[in-house]
Amino acid sequence: MQAESFEFNPLSPEFQANPYDYYQAIRQFMPQLHYAEWNTWFLTRHNDCSAVLKDQRFGHEILKIATREELGWGDVPEDQRAVSAVFQSWMLNRDPPDHTRLRSLVHKAFTPRIVERLRDKAQSLTDAAINQLLDEREADLIELLAMPIPVTIIAELLGVPSNDQDAFRGWSRALAGSFEMTQEPEVYRQASRAADEFNAYFRELIAEKQRHPREDLLSALAAVDAEGDRLSEEETLAMCILLLVAGHETTVNLIGNGTLALLRNPDQFALFAAHPAGLAKTAVEEFIRYDGPVQLTSRFALEDGELNGMNFHKGQEIITIIGAANRDPEKFENPESLDITRTDNPHLGFGAGIHYCLGSPLARLEGQIVFATLAERVPNLQLAVSDPARRKTYVLRGLAELPVRV
Ligand code: HEM
Known part of the structure; x- marks a missing residue:
């Protein structure tokens, strides 16, 4: 694709459905793209994205140093305020020192040791799903395997009753809908209703965990909240929602x-089937690099400055397209090819810097178990349709269904 042959429009369905051809052209011809319509920078080179994510001149709490008016932002409509309040409380959207305080409180729940304890559970869920696939010979792999395993595991880690899963x-x-680049107010209204429901749900559950603590993350958070000064009630609720949503949508x-x-x-499948245990780790990293679940993330410039030749101004949004950075030929050999044996793989699929994905040990563990088991037990797996339907999302990239047969 040539630079002259397309107009950059991040909201166009063509761009969102298959961004990788566009990424190549943008990275080559306009790697630091100032999109005037939104006064926003789009970055596609690995070096630039990585530098922004690690640089404290970029952050989230722009409203601490500029008013909405100065930024040219309108007021948040009443029916979208609940989701806006939840997002503002997320550690994902905070800067130090609040980010540091919030992250250190949950960090202990994600130590490799605690995550390892979920290994048996993830393995038995995977085995049961694969038994069913081998019995029935056909299935939608999203419904059968990809969705239930992460959802059940995060519920178990948090201590959320499994019969509330629906x-x-x-x-x-609904909440994740508002991570997408969209200007549809209805998406934010629905997200706001979901935020209200989530808040009510977790408020009750946390009170219950304070009365009857168990060995789970919610009980630990509820105890911190009860101590008072380290976590406000709003922050506790927001943390529960963040972990649950992150566990569901990635x-x-x-x-x-x-x-x-x-x-x-x-x-690659045949190679994996020949060495499932040996290749599980590099394969999972490669899947995240090659077609990652999170295509981009963003920061605000907290001051005026310069980075790798980009002159940015306070208040501008900087969008780091990590899905594009992960295919940067300056960083990866044969970036457009899937290579599950790739060992030098510094992908940005889990982010970089202080917000580096907190759930990455859990996601890696689940991925390694599922893929190794699938490659070992179902090496003859086949697609049942030529082009499985994608979800109509871009930032969180995934399939609506994956019909397969054995
Ligand atoms: C393959 C699966 C996953 C991918 C690709 C992924 C990706 C990411 C990325 C790119 C970030 C950084 C965002 C930024 O810098 O703006 C992030 C942060 C985060 N992720 Fe994940 N994630 C995954 C799974 C999970 C899971 C399973 C959980 C929780 C159980 C989780 C919890 C979080 C949290 C809490 C943060 C915020 C960390 C902070 O602000 O310090 N993630 N994730």
């Missing part, structure tokens, strides 16, 4: 996108 699956979807797409990549690269 409710928060819907709320989580790893499912790692499993879906990764399986599709294998099915479309039979030589």
